[in-house]
Amino acid sequence: MHQPTIPDLSDLLVLRQTLHTYPELSGMEVKTALQIVNFIKRYQPDEIHTQVGGTGVAAIFYGKKIDGPTILFRAELDALPIEETNENLPHKSVMPGIGHKCGHDGHMAILAALGSLLHQDKHERGKVILLFQPAEETGAGARNVLQDERFQQLNPDYVFALHNLPGVALHKVIVRNEVFAAASTGMIIELQGKPSHAAEPENGLNPGQAMAEVMLAFEQITRQKEQFQDLTLLTIIHARLGEVAFGTNPGFATLMATLRSYQNSDLEKLRQLATRFAKEKAEKFGLQCTIKFVEEFPATVNHAEAVQVVTQAADKLSLEWQEALKPFRWSEDFGHFTATYKGALFGIGSGLEQPQLHHSDYDFPDDIIPTGASLFHEIIHIILNKH
Template sequence: MTLTNRDLVELTAWRRKLHQRPEISNEEAETAREVVAFLRDTNPDRVLTGMGGHGVAMVYDSGRPGPTLLFRSELDALPIHELSGVPHASLVPGKSHMCGHDGHTTILAALGRLFGRARPARGRVVLMFQPAEESGDGAAGVVGDPRFSEIAPEFAFSLHNLPGVPLGEVRLKAGTVNCASRGMRIRLGGKTAHSSMPETGISPMQAVSRLMPELPRLGQFTFADDGFRMVTVTHASMGEAVFGVAPGHAEIWACLRTRLDDNMSDLRAAAEALVTRIAGDHGLMHEITYHEIFVASVNAPEAVEPLRLALDQEGVRHSEEDLPMRASEDFGLFGRGAKSAMFFLGAGEAHPSLHNPDYDFPDDLIPIGARVFARVAANLLGDERANGHTVRGES
């Protein structure tokens, strides 16, 4: 099971096509159709569309008893205007693949080509092209889809490219690798007034000026232990953009972040109590809503072990450096019902950072990611006589 030079040329061209036509979270309809069309000639045994929105699941079934392995990638892009200057740059103003999901999707498409040529020896492989990772509701939508029970895996694997790590090297460890986070939207309501008579209104100005520094103080910035928690104010607005009106309403957006899911409820309670107290001090109504909710991504040791074995067999250098990360990832939800693990594939030490407008996925990572995933599948779903340590047909 190897990719040919022609495969790599075609996969690279397809990745760049996806890059030129980005669709942001919950808008990935055309990207999903592209995936189905590109892999049609691999003759998957089952194709499920519209999962969790625009998600696509492709099933390659051996027809023999065995575990189900799920490999997941993301379909969505970001609302960022691209400034990379590459020939295949985004053709959609204000939208671009600045996180490399086009590359991750191409790695799964490479797997689809391989399993189209040779099904696993036993069990089945599910390629899950997931929507809406950036908004935090894609994995929840997929797992909550009634059809997911029909393809529920024993093992789930994923990868993410990681600038700052040497090209092609891997970061992998058991335990927490990505933090839990959620967006907290605070609305404050008072009473507007003419700017010449502000005393006749109820302004949120003082409450906003207190909340903006006090919310971050709820954090504990020592990332080395499981008690880590962090609050980042990301947006604030107040009143109307006019000179003649004293404000009567305001909004503050903050991101709550913890290393463990269990600590999020305590941080949330502390933030809500702070908002309630300060709003009350200034005679304001308040409303709190939560958005972009991510659980912690926790790698199961039982899933990390076959990944480490595959990396060693493929000669890919790996370490536990740089993990866990503060950033969040909705892949963690797949670990609620399966033994799951994600690894991080180096995009180059000097490569532009994720979510930067000059980022572009390194195409050299396509065969590396595909080789590692294919080796994991061969080890776990190969001939049982191989005892899980030999790829079927190879030594």
């Protein structure tokens, strides 16, 4: 493997570990964004836009000539509501119940390292946008950025992002044409009946039986696999019936589920089926039913040309790469970008022994910061040679 030298790598490692120590949740990344702005200024970008789509930051580097393609690279600002259990970690999170358990701190450091390379070696033409995006974990960030008028004016020709992949050999690049990551959404069903004293259940309307029938109906939906094109899952993640009070016959219930599929069309069909069953059961038992969907992620669908650019860049850097046989089951809101612009999301192995994403003992491996930055840098050169 050969790659450009990053002279301030030690500073970038400090940045990554500091970001890890002070994580912020989706939509609340104010201090994280400020730290990114203060750090990226050392590389003298031609423009810096703040509060993009909320707390987002876009640093823009011009080429020696302005005409040419505009290429965007994205990293995520937000952390997760997960308590860190890495007791001996020098840069352990000091924020109770919050941790960078997905590696977004490392992704930000990779993008900052790309800024270092662009500062050293100004590209010939066009523009490069380093986008530090808010609220990826909730699915709201990419959508909000795309709706920001200032971002719309940037109008990139290509968009790229990477994600570290535990369980894959360090530095190994994982690509996939078409669907890279699944579509998903959260579903919240609220059933309203009428409470009463537990001694007089006949005077109330308990939604317990309806909730149980909805759960059984949901289980049947995804068992009938022939009605879907590809993998489709419905996972009940929370159920609540009334309050913990033995003298009460409950009058309300809440059921939450995650709907997930590789195909956007399958997810839409699953939404319709789940909604229909929930409403039918509510009506059967004379209950009011409220349904809402949250944390919506489209499938991340890669463009063949963009994937080819990634593999060419990996070859140029003598990095091993492999095409994933199936899409990843997790979701990524970068799908909003690839639905609008030509682009690709790809993976970089973060180690065979690395704890999995969203686990409480996960910590991003700093070794792949230069790898990610070099890949992004090489992608720029390959695209410019094509245009």
